[in-house]
Amino acid sequence: MVNHKQAFDEIRAVIGDRLSQKDADRDQHGQSETWHRAPPPEAVAWPETTAEVSAIMAICNRHGVPVIGWGTGTSLEGHALATHGGLVMDLMRMNRVLDIRPEDLLATVQPGVTREALNTELRATGLFFPIDPGANASLGGMAATRASGTMAVRYGTMRDAVLALEVVLADGTVIRTGTKAAKSSAGYDLTALMVGSEGTLGIITELTLRLYGQPEDVAAAVCAFASMEDAVNCVAMTMQAGIPMARIEFMDAVAMRAVNLNSGTSYPEQPHLLVEFNGAPATVCNDAEAFGEIAAEHGGQGFQWASSAEDRKKLWEARHAAYWATLKLRPGATGVVTDVCVPMSELPGAVAAAAADMAQAGILGNIVGHVGDGNFHTLLLIEPGNAEELARAKEVANAMARRAIAVGGTVSGEHGIGIGKRGLMAEQHGQAWQVMGAIKAALDPNNILNPGKMVPDRN
Structure with missing residues (x-):
């Protein structure tokens, strides 16, 4: 492995003891939630400002040190593993909510702010941020992986939620993409390019996000089905009927057995749908009735309603704990x-x-x-x-x-x-995968940003 001592010495001159090469810190940032494994990084840095991120990137680019962005570390495909060694840049100390504009339905945050922390800040405004991947992930990480979750059927994914970004490129250049306007026809959509790029094109240091009004009424329910086919066919018919679901989640019999053992619940060990309806009280009632009729046609049984906030929280905690x-x-x-x-x-x-x-x-x-x-x-x-x-x-x-x-x-x-599905990219994208590689080469000619991920290997 290349000796990066000089680069790390220069970074330490910028951020002091917020650069660590201790085994405990390296091991903590070499973990994966799933079976994917790789050696720990050579060092970990905790920048606190965009200027520090820029300085670190310039140093690493000059010395050819790989850099891997890190949020809460909850990704599932080995996105943040240091497969080529180098430096993990932990952005969780950049955790300030910078601006909330209720009148524009916008918030601007640093990448280390988590979705739960943002929603706590928003409670007094009557607004909320709806993208919910389950884990209390960092918003920077959610943008980098184009996260979605249980409410995507109603509110979309991070692709829809991110209006503008501040990004540090491989050579330390700081750029801003997008605007706070509702739409734009000015140039390439660099925001969309960065969202989902998994840290291979730049390090996100600021995000402007779309917010939504808290629904007037919310109701959730769970119901069982005799077979997986019945449950999934019920979903297909519900969506074709145009019922505006806030959430509609499937869990098979194995998942329900696990939830019962883990949470002390007593759901039938059968396939289930977990659903939620948002809106005005009359709308919620009508939508729930319409769904109930479709579920009954497919043998849905044992409806359990969760109308209180506490009961709904328990229901969705059970879903998020399924893994x-x-x-x-x-x-x-x-x-x-x-x-x-x-x-x-x-x-x-x-x-x-x-x-x-x-x-x-x-x-x-x-x-x-x-x-x-x-x-x-x-x-x-x-x-x-x-x-x-x-x-x-x-x-x-x-x-x-x-x-x-x-x-x-x-x-x-x-x-x-990440590394888990990179081998399938050519099959899905064909020649377009090579175009992705060309974009990567243009923005990161020294291939230091999360190398070995997303795009083809360079010749």
């Missing part, structure tokens, strides 16, 4: 986690095929998803270090991805690419 709860079904296991997104008409078939693949592979796992927009996830439990189990699980994940591509879908609707 960790399912891991407990096989103590000591790790997870091969994947997601795909397909057109709504293809959703029932895609979910059924994934379930059949999992059964044939003989691997315990679950299927959950934000099925209102055709996005679903699987968690396959494997023994750490068991190469044969890993191979079988990866076969299932790759089959899901290729099936999604075949019907006009995508290898990831939410998790992103």
Whole structure:
């Protein structure tokens, strides 16, 4: 490995002891939520201002030091692993809400602000930020990975929520993309280019985000179905009927068993839909009734309503805990986690095929998803270090991805690419993947920003 001592000495002159090469700090920033592994980075830096990020990037570019951006570390495809060594730039000390403009439905924040912290700041305004990937992720990380979550069916993803960015490029240049205006026809959409680039094109140091008014009334419910096909077909018909769902989530029988064991609940161990309706009281009532009729046609049963804020919080906490709860079904296991997104008409078939693949592979796992927009996830439990189990699980994940591509879908609707899905990019994008590589080469000619991710290897 290249000795980067001189570069680290120069960075230490800029930020002092906020550069660390201690094993504990390096190990903390070399972890992954799933089975992906890589050696820890050589060093970790905690900048506190855009000027410091710019200075660090200029030093690293001059010395050829790889730089990997880091938020809360909750990504699932190994996005922030230092596969080529170098420096992890932890942005969590850049955690100020800089500006809230209620009259414009906007907030400007630093990248280390988490979604929960922003919503706490917004409570007195009557506004909220709706993108909810489950984990209390940093907003910079959510933008970098183009996160979405349970409310995407109503409010969209980070692609829709980010209006403007401040970004530090590989050579330390600071640029601003987008505006605070509702729309623009002025030039290339560099904001959209940066959102979802997974730290390969620049380090996000400021975000301007779209906000929404708190709904007047909210109601949530959970109902069981006799089969997975019934539940997923209910979702497809609900969306085709144009019912404006705030959330519509699927959890299979394995996920419900895990939730019961983890949370002390007593849901039937059957496939379930978790739904939420937002709006004026009369609208919420009408939407709920319309959904109830469609659910009844598909054998939905055992409706449990959660009208109070406390009950709704418990319901969605159970959904968000499904990953960790399912891991407990096989103590000591790790997870091969994947997601795909397909057109709504293809959703029932895609979910059924994934379930059949999992059964044939003989691997315990679950299927959950934000099925209102055709996005679903699987968690396959494997023994750490068991190469044969890993191979079988990866076969299932790759089959899901290729099936999604075949019907006009995508290898990831939410998790992103990282190192886990990079091998599928050529199959989905064809020659356009090479264009992505050309953009990367233009903005980062020394290939220091999160190398080994997203784009083809350079010749």
